[in-house]
Amino acid sequence: MVYLPMPEASEAEIMDHRHQATTTSRELPMARSMCWHCQSEVTGEYLCGQCVKVQPLSKDLDYFACFQLPRLLNIDEQELEKTFYELSRTFHPDFYSTKDESEKAISLGNSAFLNAAYRTLQDPIQRAEYLIRLEAGAVKDIRSNPPADLFEEVLDLQENLETFRQLAPNGASSDLEALREKLQDKRERLEKRQAKMEESLQSKFKEWDQLQERTLLPGEAREEKNTVLRGMQEILSNRTYVRNMVNDLLETTG
Amino acid sequence: MAYSEKVIDHYNNPRNVGSFQKDAGDVGTGVVGAPECGDVMKLQIKVENDTIVDAKFKTFGCGSAIASSSLATEWLKGKSLEDAQKIKNTDIVHELNLPPVKIHCSVLAEDAIKAALGDYQKKAGEKKVKPAAATTSS
Numbered sequence: 251m252v253y254l255p256m257p258e259a260s261e262a263e264i265m266d267h268r269h270q271a272t273t274t275s276r277e278l279p280m281a282r283s284m285c286w287h288c289q290s291e292v293t294g295e296y297l298c299g300q301c302v303k304v305q306p307l308s309k310d311l312d313y314f315a316c317f318q319l320p321r322l323l324n325i326d327e328q329e330l331e332k333t334f335y336e337l338s339r340t341f342h343p344d345f346y347s348t349k350d351e352s353e354k355a356i357s358l359g360n361s362a363f364l365n366a367a368y369r370t371l372q373d374p375i376q377r378a379e380y381l382i383r384l385e386a387g388a389v390k391d392i393r394s395n396p397p398a399d400l401f402e403e404v405l406d407l408q409e410n411l412e413t414f415r416q417l418a419p420n421g422a423s424s425d426l427e428a429l430r431e432k433l434q435d436k437r438e439r440l441e442k443r444q445a446k447m448e449e450s451l452q453s454k455f456k457e458w459d460q461l462q463e464r465t466l467l468p469g470e471a472r473e474e475k476n477t478v479l480r481g482m483q484e485i486l487s488n489r490t491y492v493r494n495m496v497n498d499l500l501e502t503t504g
Numbered sequence: 505m506a507y508s509e510k511v512i513d514h515y516n517n518p519r520n521v522g523s524f525q526k527d528a529g530d531v532g533t534g535v536v537g538a539p540e541c542g543d544v545m546k547l548q549i550k551v552e553n554d555t556i557v558d559a560k561f562k563t564f565g566c567g568s569a570i571a572s573s574s575l576a577t578e579w580l581k582g583k584s585l586e587d588a589q590k591i592k593n594t595d596i597v598h599e600l601n602l603p604p605v606k607i608h609c610s611v612l613a614e615d616a617i618k619a620a621l622g623d624y625q626k627k628a629g630e631k632k633v634k635p636a637a638a639t640t641s642s
Binding site for chain 2: 396398400401402404405408483486487488490491493494498
């Protein structure tokens with residue numbers, strides 16, 4: 251778990267950055283402390299101060315650190331977008347089309363990472379899944395086992411959908427209409443359940459953020475944090491099954 | 505990403521689709537799911553004298569998950585319970601040429617085999633302890 255080259259200072263530094271005005275220059279951890287080209291010291295700019303060559307991002311960089319964000323789940327999405335455009339302008343391969351091959355490759359690599367980071371953090375669910383993966387090193391066995399009756403429910407629904415698909419081509423019939431009504435009712439109930447799950451996810455996100463804000467180091471309140479992460483993981487995976495059921499219903503019954 | 509020919513073959517002509525009576529004493533049922541993608545797999549075995557005489561599956565998920573479970577049922581038929589236990593997800597990956605992003609489908613199939621075997625053994629164990637049992641204990 252490394253945000254910055256100095257792990258001890260990392261969390262505190264990041265917390266600090268969050269409260270700073272965005273006008274301060276953004277400093278990202280670089281892959282090396284020395285410019286790959288002129289070998290002068292590089293202290294965290296994307297470009298070497300001496301020869302102005304673009305520098306590769308650190309392999310240890312995670313998506314949150316890339317955007318100078320603490321590992322929180324409720325983030326300012328407008329701010330995220332702003333940072334994304336700002337960093338994109340720095341790294342976009344178009345600006346390097348006249349440069350040599352190494353620089354082209356580095357800017358391409360940095361851009362690809364930045365795009366993946368933005369795509370992930372932009373979506374609250376993906377953001378949470380990513381955070382869990384990042385923190386999973388500290389949480390043994392974060393994988394949850396959904397209740398068996400949820401699987402039974404999926405199988406049961408699929409049988410009904412199969413019947414519907416068999417009946418549908420024969421045109422309208424009372425059996426088909428009865429089944430359609432039953433499935434629509436099922437979909438409404440599933441959608442409500444999904445909404446409820448998203449509500450409880452939201453409160454878990456809050457819980458996580460509060461824990462993060464009152465601790466400075468990743469190791470602090472570890473047990474409490476792990477409990478919240480496990481709770482989140484459980485809701486997330488159950489939500490996947492419910493969401494799939496809703497989608498299958500929409501696809502089949504319209 | 506392109507599926508291998510073997511995956512496509514199993515996907516288009518899945519072997520042993522269906523189900524057995526879940527409550528039957530000679531049937532073991534495993535139902536497992538992949539929380540990442542929401543795929544659900546049901547795999548059942550029918551056992552006689554510690555040998556799997558038949559196997560069936562129903563999988564709701566991607567082509568690789570369907571192919572993995574279809575292949576698993578083919579392999580299970582005729583195997584002793586002991587040999588069935590030895591089927592590894594890597595064997596499935598190998599046979600179907602699954603790409604890295606689809607390895608979890610083979611894991612799902614292995615989990616389903618293990619769950620079905622476990623279910624059968626649990627039933628068989630209960631039968632031995634209480635031969636005339638019709639009681640519901642948990």
